[in-house]
Amino acid sequence: MRNAAAKAAEVVKPGAHGYEFGGPYALGAFVISFGLPILCWAFAFLCNDVSGCPAPSLLSPRKLFASPSFSSHTGWQHAIDTLKKETGWPGFAGLINAEAAIGTLAWYGLSLFLYVLLPAEEVKGTELRTGGRLTYRFNSFISALAILFSCAAGTWVLGPDFQVWTFINRNYVQIMTTNIIISYVLATYVYLRSFAVKAGNSEMRELAAGGHSGNILYDWFIGRELNPRVTLPFFGEVDIKSFMELRPGMLGWVVLNLAFMAKQYKSYGYITDSMLIVVITQGIYVIDALYYESAILTTIDLTTDGFGFMLAFGDLVWLPFTYSIQARYLSVHPVILGPWNVLAILSVAGVGYFIFRGSNSQKNAFRTNSDDPAVSHLEYIQTANGSKLLTTGWWGRARHINYIGDWTMSWAYCLPTMLSGYKIVNSMLTPGSRLVTQDGMKGAAIPITYFYMLYFAVLLVHRQMRDDEKCRRKYGKDWDEYCEKVPWRIVPYVY
Numbered sequence: 001m002r003n004a005a006a007k008a009a010e011v012v013k014p015g016a017h018g019y020e021f022g023g024p025y026a027l028g029a030f031v032i033s034f035g036l037p038i039l040c041w042a043f044a045f046l047c048n049d050v051s052g053c054p055a056p057s058l059l060s061p062r063k064l065f066a067s068p069s070f071s072s073h074t075g076w077q078h079a080i081d082t083l084k085k086e087t088g089w090p091g092f093a094g095l096i097n098a099e100a101a102i103g104t105l106a107w108y109g110l111s112l113f114l115y116v117l118l119p120a121e122e123v124k125g126t127e128l129r130t131g132g133r134l135t136y137r138f139n140s141f142i143s144a145l146a147i148l149f150s151c152a153a154g155t156w157v158l159g160p161d162f163q164v165w166t167f168i169n170r171n172y173v174q175i176m177t178t179n180i181i182i183s184y185v186l187a188t189y190v191y192l193r194s195f196a197v198k199a200g201n202s203e204m205r206e207l208a209a210g211g212h213s214g215n216i217l218y219d220w221f222i223g224r225e226l227n228p229r230v231t232l233p234f235f236g237e238v239d240i241k242s243f244m245e246l247r248p249g250m251l252g253w254v255v256l257n258l259a260f261m262a263k264q265y266k267s268y269g270y271i272t273d274s275m276l277i278v279v280i281t282q283g284i285y286v287i288d289a290l291y292y293e294s295a296i297l298t299t300i301d302l303t304t305d306g307f308g309f310m311l312a313f314g315d316l317v318w319l320p321f322t323y324s325i326q327a328r329y330l331s332v333h334p335v336i337l338g339p340w341n342v343l344a345i346l347s348v349a350g351v352g353y354f355i356f357r358g359s360n361s362q363k364n365a366f367r368t369n370s371d372d373p374a375v376s377h378l379e380y381i382q383t384a385n386g387s388k389l390l391t392t393g394w395w396g397r398a399r400h401i402n403y404i405g406d407w408t409m410s411w412a413y414c415l416p417t418m419l420s421g422y423k424i425v426n427s428m429l430t431p432g433s434r435l436v437t438q439d440g441m442k443g444a445a446i447p448i449t450y451f452y453m454l455y456f457a458v459l460l461v462h463r464q465m466r467d468d469e470k471c472r473r474k475y476g477k478d479w480d481e482y483c484e485k486v487p488w489r490i491v492p493y494v495y
C-alpha cells in the first residue's frame with residue numbers, strides 16, 4: 001500500500017489522466033455544455049400541446065419554407081414564423097419568469113429542509129484516493145415519502161387543480177430554464193471553489209483524477225473537485241454531489257410525471273393504462289434508487305467523476321426533463337393499450353428490473369461484506385490493489401450486466417407511447433373546441449418519445465468503455481485476468 005502523501009501527489013498531478021468525452025472542444029465539453037440545453041428546449045417546444053408532437057410543419061419542410069416571393073430570406077422568415085406559431089414560442093424573455101424561478105428555488109429549499117430535519121442514516125463513503133472516508137447523510141427515501149404523501153393529500157382535496165400540478169403545467173419551460181441556469185451557476189461555483197483544495201487531504205477534499213487537465217472549459221465541464229461540500233447557515237455541511245444526484249432532479253422526475261398525469265385527467269376525465277405504466281415503472285426506478293441510497297457510494301459518479309457541469313446539468317435538467325417526455329406526451333395524447341399490451345410491457349419492465357436490481361444488489365452486498373451468506377459462495381479474483389472482483393453470479397455473465405437490466409427497463413418507459421405522433425386541429429363537430437388526432441402523424445414522434453432508450457444505449461456503452469478504462473488503470477493485470485474470465489462487456493454472447 002502506498003502512503004497517503006504519495007497518493008495525494010499522484011492525484012494532484014495535472015493532465016495525467018487525459019481527456020474523455022472527445023476532449024475540450026470537439027464533440028465533448030463544448031457541444032454537451034451548450035448543445036444539450038438547446039436540445040432540451042427543442043424537445044419542449046417541438047413536442048407541444050399547441051399544434052402537435054412533432055410540430056406538424058416539420059413533416060413538410062417544403063410547405064414550411066414556402067414563401068410567396070420565393071426568396072430564401074423570406075423562406076426562412078416564413079419557416080421561423082410558422083414554427084413560432086406552432087410551438088407557442090414565448091420569446092427569449094418568456095423562457096423564464098419569476099413564478100417559475102421562485103417555485104424552483106423553493107423546491108431546492110424544501111429538499112434541503114427535509115435533508116436536515118428528517119432522521120437520517122450516516123454512512124461512510126468508499127476510501128478516498130488520498131486516504132480517509134467521508135461521512136454521508138442519507139434520508140432521501142423518507143424525504144421522498146414526505147413529499148409524495150403531501151402531493152397525494154393535495155390531490156385528494158383539490159384533484160388535478162392541486163397547485164403543484166397546475167404550477168408545473170403552467171411553467172414547464174420556465175422551470176426547465178431555471179434549472180439550466182442553476183446548473184451553470186453551480187458548475188461555476190464548484191469549479192472556482194476547487195482551487196481551495198490543498199495538496200494532501202487535511203480537509204478530506206481531493207481533486208477528481210480526470211478533472212484537472214488545466215483546460216478551463218474541460219475541467220469546468222467534467223468536474224474538478226471529486227466531492228465538493230458546502231457549509232450553509234442552519235443546514236450545516238451538505239455534500240453537493242450526492243444531494244444533487246438523488247434529490248431535486250431524481251424526485252423532480254417523478255413529480256413532473258405526476259403533474260402530467262394530472263393534466264391528462266383534467267383534459268380527458270380519465271387516466272390511461274399507458275400513463276399508469278409510465279408513471280409507475282419510472283416511479284419504481286426512482287424510489288428504488290432512493291431506497292438503496294447508500295448504493296450510490298460505489299457508483300462511478302461518486303467514486304470517480306468530479307462534480308462539474310456534466311453532473312450538475314445531468315442531475316438537474318437532463319434527467320428530470322428528458323426522462324419525463326413520455327408522460328408529457330401522454331398527457332396530451334392519451335394512448336389506450338389494452339390488457340395484452342399492458343402485460344407485455346410490464347413483463348419487459350419486470351425482466352429488466354430483475355437483472356438491474358439482482359446485479360446491483362449482489363455487487364453491493366459483496367463489496368459491503370463478502371462473507372454475507374447471500375454472496376459468500378461466489379468466486380472472485382483478489383486483486384493486488386486490495387479489492388475483490390466477482391467472477392461468478394451476475395458479474396460472471398458480463399462485466400456490466402447491470403446495464404442491460406437498466407436498458408431493458410427503458411423499453412418499458414417508451415413502448416407505452418406506441419407509434420407516437422399527434423397533431424391538434426379545430427374540431428368540425430364542436431366549433432371552438434380542439435381535437436388531438438394521429439391523422440398523418442403516426443410514428444412521427446418516435447425520435448422524441450423513444451429518444452430515452454436510444455440515448456441511454458449510447459450512454460451505457462460509453463460508460464462501460466470509460467469504466468473498463470478506469471478499471472484497467474486501477475487493476476492492471478488483474479483486470480486483464482477478469483476480462484479473460486468474463487469476456488462479455490454488457491450483453492452475454494453479443495457484446
Ligand code: NDP
Nearest residue numbers: 299300301360363387388389390391395402403406463467
Ligand atoms: P457500476 O455499478 O456498474 O459499478 C462499476 C464499478 O464496479 C467498477 O468501476 C468497479 O469499481 C466495480 N466492479 C466492476 N466489476 C466488478 C466485479 N466483477 N466485482 C465487483 N466490483 C466490480 O457503475 P455505474 O455507476 O455505471 O452504475 C450504477 C447503476 O446506475 C447501474 O445500474 C446503471 O445502469 C445506473 N445508471 C443509470 C443512469 C441513468 O441515467 N438512468 C446513468 C448512469 C448509471 P471499483 O473501482 O470499486 O472496483
